[in-house]
Amino acid sequence: RKEVEQDPGPFNVPEGATVAFNCTYSNSASQSFFWYRQDCRKEPKLLMSVYSSGNEDGRFTAQLNRASQYISLLIRDSKLSDSATYLCVASDSWGKLQFGAGTQVVVTP
């Protein structure tokens, strides 16, 4: 079983709409959680960290549910430039990152 599992999508989203997706992690000892964004044939870039209390960065809202071991990301007012693959990441106490395979989001005009 993969340590971090995500729905691969694609999620086809009309421009301006809201899209939400989540991932689950299997290692209950995971310490930190993040969402990274990866564009086609590029390296991942940190989008935001995820906290139990929930956190927001502009149009992006992330939430962590430790009891159920899932992490969510919500994107409001989707832009064409939001089209990418979103990687769910869990970090252990040593800083080692476990990546999910990614959820593809396609924002259409």
Added chain:
Amino acid sequence: GAVVSQHPSRVICKSGTSVKIECRSLDFQATTMFWYRQFPKQSLMLMATSNEGSKATYEQGVEKDKFLINHASLTLSTLTVTSAHPEDSSFYICSAWAPQTPQETQYFGPGTRLLVL
């Protein structure tokens, strides 16, 4: 933010040759660098953790004699794929972490696409 470079960005080689990939932190000292591999439509898989001045720590299933890692300075780590075969064709990405940055902020290099014919 911090900048990490990789060279080359892409390489095509014949089966049996060795390929060296360089990862450099350009504006900070990286005591720890990580090497990942990503196959199409799959997640990044950590291959090894490279610490400056010591031997790399390899993940289970990664052959240390095939993927040679050297972290000779605080700004440079190299990955050498020895006797490359077509199944080694992949996207190799390094990341760097330094104590003076938040631990969760691993800065990724732009990646190296390796194609072995």
